[in-house]
Amino acid sequence: MMLYYIYDGTFEGLLTAIYDTYYERENPEQIVSIDNFTDNFLIQRRYIDTDKEKSEKVHNAIIKKISREALKNIMYAYLSEHENSGKYILEYLRFGFKAGKLVDSYLSDNRVHNIHRLVTKINREKHLLLGIIRFRLLSNNIYYAPIETQYNTACLLGEHFAARMADQVFVIHDVKRNYGVFYDKSKWFISSIDIEGNLDYHEKELFYQELWKKYFESATIKDRINPKLQANFMPKKYWKYLVEMK
Amino acid sequence: MELIDKIRILADSAKYDVSCASSGSDRKNKKGGIGNAAPYGICHSWTPDGRCISLLKILYTNYCIYDCKYCINRASNDIPRASFTPEELANLTINFYRRNYIEGLFLSSAVMVSPDHTMELLVKSVKKLREEVNFNGYIHLKAIPGASSILIEEAGRYVDRMSVNIELPSNESLKLLAPQKTKESITKPMGLIKSRIIQNQEERHRFRSAPSFVPGGQSTQLIIGASDENDLKILKLSESLYKGYNLKRVYYSAYIPVSYHPSLPSISNPPLLREHRLYQADWLLRFYGFNTNELLNENNPNFDELLDPKSDWALRNLDRFPVEVNKADYYMLLRVPGIGVKSAQRIVQARKVSVLDFDDLRKLGIVLKRAKYFITCKGKYFKDINFMSSPATVKNQLLQEDKIKVRENPEQLSFFQLYPQIMTPAEKISRITGEL
Numbered sequence: 088m089m090l091y092y093i094y095d096g097t098f099e100g101l102l103t104a105i106y107d108t109y110y111e112r113e114n115p116e117q118i119v120s121i122d123n124f125t126d127n128f129l130i131q132r133r134y135i136d137t138d139k140e141k142s143e144k145v146h147n148a149i150i151k152k153i154s155r156e157a158l159k160n161i162m163y164a165y166l167s168e169h170e171n172s173g174k175y176i177l178e179y180l181r182f183g184f185k186a187g188k189l190v191d192s193y194l195s196d197n198r199v200h201n202i203h204r205l206v207t208k209i210n211r212e213k214h215l216l217l218g219i220i221r222f223r224l225l226s227n228n229i230y231y232a233p234i235e236t237q238y239n240t241a242c243l244l245g246e247h248f249a250a251r252m253a254d255q256v257f258v259i260h261d262v263k264r265n266y267g268v269f270y271d272k273s274k275w276f277i278s279s280i281d282i283e284g285n286l287d288y289h290e291k292e293l294f295y296q297e298l299w300k301k302y303f304e305s306a307t308i309k310d311r312i313n314p315k316l317q318a319n320f321m322p323k324k325y326w327k328y329l330v331e332m333k
Numbered sequence: 334m335e336l337i338d339k340i341r342i343l344a345d346s347a348k349y350d351v352s353c354a355s356s357g358s359d360r361k362n363k364k365g366g367i368g369n370a371a372p373y374g375i376c377h378s379w380t381p382d383g384r385c386i387s388l389l390k391i392l393y394t395n396y397c398i399y400d401c402k403y404c405i406n407r408a409s410n411d412i413p414r415a416s417f418t419p420e421e422l423a424n425l426t427i428n429f430y431r432r433n434y435i436e437g438l439f440l441s442s443a444v445m446v447s448p449d450h451t452m453e454l455l456v457k458s459v460k461k462l463r464e465e466v467n468f469n470g471y472i473h474l475k476a477i478p479g480a481s482s483i484l485i486e487e488a489g490r491y492v493d494r495m496s497v498n499i500e501l502p503s504n505e506s507l508k509l510l511a512p513q514k515t516k517e518s519i520t521k522p523m524g525l526i527k528s529r530i531i532q533n534q535e536e537r538h539r540f541r542s543a544p545s546f547v548p549g550g551q552s553t554q555l556i557i558g559a560s561d562e563n564d565l566k567i568l569k570l571s572e573s574l575y576k577g578y579n580l581k582r583v584y585y586s587a588y589i590p591v592s593y594h595p596s597l598p599s600i601s602n603p604p605l606l607r608e609h610r611l612y613q614a615d616w617l618l619r620f621y622g623f624n625t626n627e628l629l630n631e632n633n634p635n636f637d638e639l640l641d642p643k644s645d646w647a648l649r650n651l652d653r654f655p656v657e658v659n660k661a662d663y664y665m666l667l668r669v670p671g672i673g674v675k676s677a678q679r680i681v682q683a684r685k686v687s688v689l690d691f692d693d694l695r696k697l698g699i700v701l702k703r704a705k706y707f708i709t710c711k712g713k714y715f716k717d718i719n720f721m722s723s724p725a726t727v728k729n730q731l732l733q734e735d736k737i738k739v740r741e742n743p744e745q746l747s748f749f750q751l752y753p754q755i756m757t758p759a760e761k762i763s764r765i766t767g768e769l
Contacts, residue, residue, distance in 0.1 A: 186686075194683040195693035218377040218387075222432045230431065247371075248433075251470075254367050255431060295428050301337050302429075305344035306390065307380040316383030320376070330434075331378055 089116040092173070094135040096120040098165055101173060102142035104135045105180060118173025153183040153190055160191070163209040164202050166239040175201040213240045217247055219321065221330050222257060223296075224289040230257040231286060233328050244268055245275040296330050303331040334415060336425070342415040343392045346406060347441055350554070352584050355387040355436040355471045358493035358549035368430060368437070368470030370493055370549070375436050388439035388473060389429055393417055393455055397443035399513055406443045416445065419458040427466050437471030437493070438462070444477060452480035452488070459491040471549070476526070478518040485522050489529055494549035494581070497522050502567050506560030509596050526551050527578045550581030557611060558604040559588035565634040568614055568625045575618065585611045610636040617642060620674055621667045644670040644731055647707060648724040654707045655714070658694065659684050670731075671703030691715055702734050 092107070092115040094100035104118045115133070126132070149158045161176045169175070175198075182198040183190040193199045222230035230252065234241060241261035245268045248257060252270070259268040260280055267280040326332040356374030376385040394416035400408040417425075422440070429435045440458065445451050455474060462468040473494040476485050489495060497519055501507045504516045526547060533546035553574065555567060571583045587603040614636065617623040621643070628642050629635070637645050647654065647670050656669055658680060666677040676699045683689060683697055690710045694701065705715040706727050 189686055192682050192686045194679055195687065195689065195696040200696050214375070217371070218375045218433075218436075220433055224432070232433070250362055251369050252367060252431065252433075253362050254365060254467075291428075295432065298337055298340055298425065299429060299432070299434050301340050302344050302389070302391075303378065303380060303386070305341050306348045306384075306386060308348065308382045308384070311382040313383045314381055317379045317381050320379040320383065320385065329378070330432075 088131040089129055090114075090131045090133065091116060091124070092118040092133050092135055093121050093124050094118065094173075095137050096122055097137060098162065099139065099142040100135055100137040101165055101176065102145040103138045104173070105177060106138075106141040106145050107133075107135060108177060115177070116174070117171070118177060119170075120168075120173075123168075123170065149180065149183070152187065153180075154188045156191060157183050157188075160202050160206050164205040166209055166242070167205040168239055169205055171201075172205060175205070209238055209240055209243075212236060212238050213243045215321075215325070216240060216244060219325055219329060220244070220259060221328060222252075223286075223330075224292045226287040226289050228256065228289070230255050231260065232257065233260045233262050235263045235324070235327060236261065237324065239264060241266070241268055242277055245270065245277070249275040300331055300333075336421060338413075339415040339417060339421070340391070340425075342413050343395060343417065344390070346395050346443075347390045347392045347439075350390065350439075350441060352439070352473070352496065352552055352554065352582070353385060353387050353390065354494075354552075354582065355473075356549070357581055358471060360469055360471070360493060360545070360548060362469045363467060366467035366469050367427070368468050370437070370469075370471045377433070377435055387436045388471065389426055389435045389437070390439040391417075391422075391441075393422070393440060393442035393451070393458065394445045395443045396445045398446065399444060417458075419454065419461050422458045423461045423466050423468075426462060427468055430468070430470055435470075437473070439473040441475040442477065448477045448479035449481055449484060452477045452484040456484055456488045456491070459488060463491045473549070476522045478514060478522060480522070482522075482525055485525055486529060489526060489547045490544060492547060494552060495526055495547050496552045496554070497526075498554040499570075500554065500556050501560055502555050502562045502570050503560065506562070510559060523551065523553070523578050523580075530579065550579065552580060552582040552584065554584040554586055556588050557585050557608050559598065561598075563634040564607070564611065564614075564636050565625070565629040565631070567611060568618070568629060571615055572618055572625045583615060585615070606638050607636070610638065610642060614642045622664050623668075639732060640728065641670070643668070644703060644728075648728055651724055651727070655709045656707060657709050657712065659688055659711065669704050669707045671700055671705075671707075676700075703731060706730060 090113060092104045094104045100120075101118065107113070108115060113133075146158065149161070157179075161179065164172050164176050164179075178198040179190075179202045182193075182196070186193065190199060191203075194203070216234065216236065220232045220234050222232045225231050239261075241259055241264070244259055248259065248268075249270045254272060256272055257270050258280070260282075261267070265280060266277060269276055269278055354374055355370070356372060358370040359372045360370040362369040374387065376387050378386040380386060394414075395406045395412075396414050396416055397406045397408055405412065422438075426435075426438045430437070438459075440455060442451050442455060445454075455477070459472055459474060462472065471494075472492040473496065474488055474492040476488065476495050476497045478497060485495075499519055500514075501510055507514055507516060529546050530550065533543070536543040537545065555570070557567065567585075574580045574583055585608050587605050587608040588598075614628055617628065618625065623646070628646055636642055640648075647668070653665075653668070656665055658666070663677055663681055666672055666680055667674065672680075676697070679697045680689065680694075680699070683693065687693070688711060689697075691701070694710065701715060705718055708715075
């Protein structure tokens with residue numbers, strides 16, 4: 088039998104699962120979110136009750152015994168939604184509690200390498216999104232940016248855009264995961280989102296979209312068209328909400 | 334004229350400037366304001382030719398009083414002309430910025446009425462953006478050669494980066510091809526910007542709240558192949574610009590023949606590979622601790638087009654190899670062909686906790702294609718490679734590796750990838766555009 092830990096999909100749930108592996112002295116084959124779980128008859132299931140106290144203990148232990156960097160790393164690995172992320176995180180933390188703050192220097196150790204690989208993917212997508220999300224000004228003066236991302240990175244954008252677009256109300260909408268990063272000119276927060284009906288554009292919105300498309304066209308060197316290179320930098324899966332790619 | 338037509342005309346003329354970086358400044362947003370600068374730079378889109386858009390790169394005007402034979406904006410050329418107003422420009426920038434289309438503005442211009450008149454309009458535009466619109470995003474401004482020091486100084490208080498394009502790498506070439514442009518008209522504003530930057534850094538050291546002056550530094554652009562300077566002369570010039578003028582970047586741009594003038598060389602292809610080698614050497618100067626004399630000398634004044642400058646250097650200094658990865662210091666690691674800054678840092682970090690072998694290097698993401706001829710791990714060479722004391726043998730191996738790579742993956746070395754900013758003769762325009 089293979090032991091699977093199944094948690095509710097939250098980061099706290101995942102940390103609770105980590106806590107339980109220590110408390111129960113168990114070594115689960117996988118730690119998976121309930122959304123990603125497919126049952127079969129070889130699997131022995133243990134459902135994790137998300138517990139704030141337990142997750143905080145793990146949270147604090149990571150900072151104290153390993154590093155803040157390590158906490159950020161497992162957070163990013165979690166956001167990758169990789170099928171093995173739970174397992175990788177457990178292995179990384181077990182090693183980390185032994186190795187201490189030097190854990191991230193073990194670049195060639197698989198337990199560290201697996202996590203770093205996921206972190207790199209998240210960092211890349213996050214950096215790309217900083218550039219390619221597009222706000223549309225709505226008739227109610229909210230700047231609205233819908234996106235569909237490969238990883239769950241939209242939640243990492245709040246800080247950057249709140250500092251930058253400090254004087255505008257905005258919403259970044261992760262359409263696939265159906266939540267939004269909201270900013271109200273004083274603080275940003277994450278909340279689920281529910282849009283009914285059509286969003287009306289501000290009267291000037293299409294005007295600026297046209298100007299931007301014209302600029303984009305004029306900045307292109309036409310004898311050097313190389314769509315493959317373009318798609319290398321800016322993969323097609325992100326084009327759906329790009330004003331200039333329509 | 335409609336705004337959209339102005340954008341078409343004035344973006345079209347600006348797109349050949351190579352510089353697009355939005356990095357190097359950490360300007361913060363102000364209370365009630367909009368925008369900040371990201372020190373690491375952000376790309377916002379990629380045009381179908383594969384070049385990144387970071388800044389709104391545009392000319393203020395393409396009306397020009399000069400009539401330079403080689404320039405598309407020359408007064409006698411019959412092309413559509415346009416000019417922004419400071420209001421239009423500020424409005425356009427801020428509305429693009431709010432929608433996250435751009436990282437900021439890169440404003441350049443042809444010379445309308447006089448250098449001072451043009452510079453005044455540029456200053457007015459950036460001042461409006463900073464003071465009226467409260468825009469704190471990135472601004473790169475071209476200093477117009479010949480404009481008064483007062484105007485250039487004023488501009489520097491509002492922008493993140495300034496540049497004065499040298500274009501032609503020697504006084505003789507300037508006289509020949511750009512007679513209105515003297516060495517002094519270029520070095521004077523550069524020197525002024527430099528000394529004000531240094532003065533400002535001292536002020537900011539004492540008073541953190543002192544207003545900034547060109548915090549992203551200054552840059553310039555050199556045209557390669559329009560005149561007969563060799564690589565040594567060009568690289569020496571860059572080196573002294575980095576050291577003497579504290580420049581952040583020197584951009585190189587292969588010359589493309591566009592006009593038939595007896596003083597211009599008639600070449601069929603732009604020297605793109607040469608441009609690429611100069612960029613590689615430039616990196617070696619700035620990040621790898623090399624100096625020009627190590628890379629080139631009077632007997633060898635030009636780079637080998639087949640081999641990158643670092644490999645070339647290594648072959649001439651085989652007595653310093655092989656390098657033991659577990660022992661060599663950081664700066665020696667940087668001198669190994671195929672090992673870059675990131676790789677060297679990762680090696681230094683990883684060997685703190687373990688002794689590295691070749692498999693470990695792979696996991697660190699280090700490409701062994703070139704490096705394997707120059708390194709040992711735990712005293713051993715990679716697989717069946719033995720130390721080759723003859724530069725010719727190693728060179729052959731390196732060149733062979735390149736060929737194999739090309740065959741396996743033709744996309745990998747596409748010319749365009751190496752030279753994303755090139756243009757073709759069909760685009761009847763010179764890089765020497767309207768910058769006088």
